[in-house]
Amino acid sequence: xxxxxxxxxxxxxxxxxxxxxxxxxxxxxxxxxxxxxxxxxxxxxxxxxxxxxxxxxxxxxxxxxxxxxxxxxxxxxxxxxxxxxxxxxxxxxxxxxxxxxxxxxxxxxxxxxxxxxxxxxxxxxxxxxxxxxxxxxxxxxxxxxxxxxxxxxxxxxxxxxxxxxxxxxxxxxxxxxxxxxxxxxxxxxxxxxxxxxxxxxxxxxxxxxxxxx
Numbered sequence: 001x002x003x004x005x006x007x008x009x010x011x012x013x014x015x016x017x018x019x020x021x022x023x024x025x026x027x028x029x030x031x032x033x034x035x036x037x038x039x040x041x042x043x044x045x046x047x048x049x050x051x052x053x054x055x056x057x058x059x060x061x062x063x064x065x066x067x068x069x070x071x072x073x074x075x076x077x078x079x080x081x082x083x084x085x086x087x088x089x090x091x092x093x094x095x096x097x098x099x100x101x102x103x104x105x106x107x108x109x110x111x112x113x114x115x116x117x118x119x120x121x122x123x124x125x126x127x128x129x130x131x132x133x134x135x136x137x138x139x140x141x142x143x144x145x146x147x148x149x150x151x152x153x154x155x156x157x158x159x160x161x162x163x164x165x166x167x168x169x170x171x172x173x174x175x176x177x178x179x180x181x182x183x184x185x186x187x188x189x190x191x192x193x194x195x196x197x198x199x200x201x202x203x204x205x206x207x208x209x210x211x212x213x
Contacts, residue, residue: 032060033077035067036183040190041198048075050129069138073184075128076199089125092120092133092152099156103164109174110160112210113181116203117159122152134159178204 035043035057045057054066055075093111100110117135118124128138132155141149144158163181168178170188179187179194182203189194194201 007131009103034183034197036074036076036187036195037071038073038186038198039071040184040186040188040195042187042195047076047127048077049127055128058063061116069129072128072137072139073186074137074182075126075130076182076203077127078157083171083202089120090124095152096133096156099160102157103160105160105164105167106211106212108210109207110156110163113159113163114156115210116141116207117205122155123150129154132159134162136162175204178207 026185027078032044032046033048035045035048035055037043043057044060046060047058049056050069053069055069056064056066058064092114096110096114097107106126114133116121118133120133122133124133124135125131126135128137130148131141133152134155136144136146136149136158137154140162141158144162146154149155149158163177166177166180166185168175169185170180175194176188179200183195183197183200187197187200194204
């Protein structure tokens with residue numbers, strides 16, 4: 001009887017633990033975003049925005065934290081994708097092709113990245129400060145010496161050079177270069193491949209599929 005009672009108590013404990021874990025899982029937002037840090041870590045957030053020089057993030061469990069933009073590689077927030085993407089303006093599409101050729105990069109790949117990042121909107125600004133056609137974060141724009149990220153040629157030139165740098169860093173692996181563009185190169189190195197972030201994996205698949213058409 002003692003053994004039976006102990007077994008019953010253990011069973012109740014396991015069941016209650018599973019229920020608590022399940023409740024916590026379902027309490028997470030259905031469409032969470034991710035902040036990717038320069039050290040390769042990722043943080044799930046409900047929302048994020050730029051204010052007073054800091055990136056503020058609302059956490060799924062409640063509470064808001066402020067982060068220095070220098071610590072952040074990229075921020076991705078859920079947003080509905082258009083049912084049918086409008087064709088890019090001819091001048092921007094031609095400019096993207098020219099700059100891709102300038103740096104010996106695949107023209108279709110660059111076009112696919114621009115489409116995924118901004119939909120070919122040169123004035124696009126994310127809530128956390130990513131700017132222009134290739135959605136350069138301020139630190140990346142500075143690293144690539146992009147003085148005006150809203151100038152289409154400067155933005156494309158900096159973004160293509162950055163992606164080419166990622167291609168070199170990851171020995172020509174397009175999938176890893178795209179993952180690095182999305183989540184930061186340290187995240188790729190930390191995980192030894194495409195990081196286990198749903199947003200990053202979807203991004204890589206989407207861009208590579210578009211570039212192959």
